[in-house]
Amino acid sequence: MQDHASPRRPHDPPWRSRTAHRTLDPNVAGMLAWRRIELGWTYSQAAQRTGVSRRMLALLEAGERVPSTVLAAALIDGYRLDVRDADLLWSVALPNVGRASPYETGLVSDHQGRSEQDRRYPSTRTRG
Numbered sequence: 001m002q003d004h005a006s007p008r009r010p011h012d013p014p015w016r017s018r019t020a021h022r023t024l025d026p027n028v029a030g031m032l033a034w035r036r037i038e039l040g041w042t043y044s045q046a047a048q049r050t051g052v053s054r055r056m057l058a059l060l061e062a063g064e065r066v067p068s069t070v071l072a073a074a075l076i077d078g079y080r081l082d083v084r085d086a087d088l089l090w091s092v093a094l095p096n097v098g099r100a101s102p103y104e105t106g107l108v109s110d111h112q113g114r115s116e117q118d119r120r121y122p123s124t125r126t127r128g
Helices: 026-038 041-048 054-063 067-080 083-092 114-121
Strands: none
Touching: 026 067, 026 083, 041 054, 041 114, 054 067, 067 114, 083 114
16 A cells, blocks of 8 residues: 655644555564464454554554554553564554644644644633
8 A cells, every 4th residue: 555645734733744654564564463363362352452443453464554652552562562572563663643643632732822632622721
């Protein structure tokens, strides 16, 4: 699968990528699939034990997504990966994407001083 970049939007922060992260090293994808099968888990069981969705697990194993650092940590813990496999997974993990994105977590404010989380959930905003 080939990556396609969408044009930048005017309100996008400079660190936000508009390119889908879809090219995972086949060795890493195979290792994840092998480990899940070795544990005897279905995608549903793996999702319950790692906190990673079944769809994302399938995309990772197919080599169609690259994990974020948060996802990699969840997989390392859930799959009880040894040091060699954990290092392999960490070597491809991307910071600031998916669940690890500051844009998604509301840690980065927009130009009006409100975080993304505040705009979605105005009642959670602290009043000063």
